[in-house]
Amino acid sequence: MxxxxxxxxxxxxxxxxxxxxxxxxxxxxxxxxxxxxxxxxxxxxxxxxxxxxxxxxxxxxxxxxxxxxxxxxxxxxxxxxxxxxxxxxxxxxxxxxxxxxxxxxxxxxxxxxxxxxxxxxxxxxxxxxxxVGHDRPPPERDVSVRRDKYRAFIAVSRGCNHRCTFCVVPRTRGDEKGRALASIVREVEELVADGVVEVTLLGQNIDNYGVDRPEGEDLHHLLHACHAVDGLRRLRFVTSHPADMDPRIFDDMAELPKLCGALHIPPQSGSNTVLKRMARGYTREEYMDIVHEFRRRFPAGEVAADFIVGFPGETEADHEQSVSLLHEAGFQQSFIFRYSERPATTAARRLEDDVPLPVKAARNLHLLKAQEAVSIKKHKTMVGRTYELLVEGPSKKDPAMFTGRTRGNHIVHFPGGSELIGELAAVTITDFSPVTLRGVLAR
Ligand code: SF4
Known part of the structure; x- marks a missing residue:
């Protein structure tokens, strides 16, 4: 051929x-x-x-x-x-x-x-x-092929061993398979040699990394090995699963200065009844214990969330539980999705998609508004403070402004110069909208 x-x-x-x-x-x-x-x-x-x-x-x-x-x-x-x-x-x-x-x-x-x-x-x-239905190794990466010059993602594992009742991922991507630690570190080294300063390690359930690896490596080992790569300035990992978070990861965050204090840990719902029907494997209280512990250790750290609204059987009271969890956790960002029945999932087989579309839409909007209120409150407290940004380039909306991201994943626009692109810069926040912040270079 x-x-x-x-x-x-x-x-x-x-x-x-x-x-x-x-x-x-x-x-x-x-x-x-x-x-x-x-x-x-x-x-x-x-x-x-x-x-x-x-x-x-x-x-x-x-x-x-x-x-x-x-x-x-x-x-x-x-x-x-x-x-x-x-x-x-x-x-x-x-x-x-x-x-x-x-x-x-x-x-x-x-x-x-x-x-x-x-x-x-x-x-x-x-x-x-x-x-379809074959497990073939993915192609080797050519690190010069990437969307972003200074930031890069690396898949460290694929697939998932959980069976959340709404999710097609275990079917489409199969059970979890982790990559060898040495090959991930090699990819980080190649990316850094090609100009990357920030790497995000990707897994459907990153906390479980290594579960199938014969050498016994895990996320803790992986973070340490990647952190040791000379020239790397920032390291992140997504997506965390509340049932699998290893408490040592917080120690790693405290110990490894390049590791950003940001978690993406989807609650999906704030209602224990819904969480059970989703087969998520944790309760609202267990979820909040993780968030509280994270906040206790890293007061400036940020947590991002995913929510599904209108899951089968979700009542108004269940939905209010999601809203109250969003406020209690004070998320930096929430990704909110309306439940959509996926063929061959447990939810599609066993649960009736009984929340009408207009109700899903209203709950979606309600959670978005709640997140907006939380973001405004959070952004207010940031005014006057100085944050480290990785400068990504000119702002898409206003080419006179430059855009960067804090360690907590806040997007900040500021007047700068192209010499800062790809650099870490200190910026003092002066103003904000519900989704972004504005600032000036710190003196
Ligand atoms: S929602 Fe996440 S944890 Fe649950 S089965 Fe899908 S990929 Fe796995």
Missing amino acids: TVDTAMKRLHLISFGCQMNVYDSELMASAFKRRGYGVAETPEDADVILVNTCAVREHAEEKVFSHLGELRKHKGRRPDVLLGVTGCMAERMGREIARRAPYVDIVAGARSFGDILDLAAAARDHRGPVVS
Whole structure:
């Protein structure tokens, strides 16, 4: 099987989470090694890949409407290869080729390591090539292929051993598989040598890292090993699971200065009844114990959350429990999602999706407003204080301003100079909105 070297440019569209962005970079790395350049638009591409998410029904419908748009390019240039990869591809398989018969490649979240061979096979056979249900190693990363010059993500594990009743991830990505610690550290070293100053370690359940590793390494060892990489300035990790958090991680945060005091630890709900139906494996009280302990150890630390509203059986009283948890925990940021039934999950099989859409929408808005109130209160206390920022570049809305991120993940805009991009700068907060802060360089 050969790859047609006339195919020279790849256009990649990524939906969903940071893991998908990372996987897209891995696929782009594989194509780059075969001599492909980057096509900024689908019109200029010889291969178009859409890397998808299956977490919500809405995300999947968005992909189909996007595919409808991309079909036009195939109409104009039938030789263009169109592929669908990622979690939706893994979940739906041939069904995608049936609904969108112009798609050439369907490569699931566990098969995209074979993307070059699949592209070659699609070209040879002139028909849809479908690969799902296989566990293939992902392609090797070319660290120069990344979205951001100074910040990078690294997947340290894939899949999940939990079985939250609403979640498709264990089905699409399989049981948890951790990477060897040495290969992760090597990737950090390569990224730092290429100019990266901040690395975020990614796992569906990062606290469980190493559970399947024969050498017995765990997140604690991994954080220490990555922290030791010369030239790295900041280290983060996501996503934490309240049932699996190892208390030693707080000691690591205290001990390792590059490790940012920020947790992303989704409660999903503030109601014990709902948490039980979700099979999350902890109670509201246990969740809050973690947050209180974190705050006791790191008063300036920040916690981000995910919530699902309108889970089957969620009452108004359950919802109010989520609102009160949000206030009690004082989250820096909350990602709020309306429950969406996913085929073949336990919730879809056993629980009726009985919260009407308008109620889900109202609860979503209510939680957003609650988060806005918490953010305003938090931002007020930051005015007049000085924070370390990693300067990312000019602000998208106002090119006269520059944008950076605090260790706690707050976005700050300030008047600066391009010489600061990629540097750590001290900025004093002067003003704020519910979502961002403004400041000036500290003297
Ligand atoms: S912990 Fe639960 S929600 Fe998170 S990936 Fe695993 S099964 Fe899904």
